[in-house]
Amino acid sequence: MSFAAKMVRIFLAAAALLFLAVGAAVSQGPMAGTIRPLASVPFAPDLDVACLASALQIGNPATGPSTWILKAPVGCVVPWHSHTAQEQLIMVAGEELAEMVDHPPTVLGPGGFAMMAGGVAHQFTCQGREACVMFVTFDRAYDIKWGKTRP
DSSP, X not given: OOHHHHHHXXXXXXXXXXXXXXXXXXXXXXXXXXXXXXXGOOOEEOSSOTTOEEEEEEEOTTTSOEEEEEEEOTTOEEEEEEOSSOEEEEEEESEEEEEETTSOOEEEOTTOEEEEOTTOOEEEEEESSSOXXXXXXXXXXXXXXXXXXXX
8 A cells, every 4th residue: 555545544534533523522512513724723822831822623621522723833842741531632734742651652643643541641742844733632621730640
């Protein structure tokens, strides 16, 4: 199988997982549909990490599931932290070093996927030559606990 065919398969698998995650968030209550080209995403400075820009795509992070799109410049580090919720991440652009307790550090590129169970500490560093763009979903209300602790 060619490299291009492999990348298409990875992208399609990541897109399917994203739609499943968004479907789970939508099934929690009535919400209007959303269609938004990447160029029109209203990024704002993230409240938790100064080098991140974020935009809520769907859901209510204070009360239930949510999906976000995040953008990080090269060199941005989201330090060790965990959430009560399960977090799923799908890379859209750039290269990110993903680290999670009890897992080897792994570089994720476009189509790359990570799932962090609730309570499992993890951190991310944007590497390479271009900004990192990723979708992140949470399966319940959002919270954050800073530090590298084990569940």
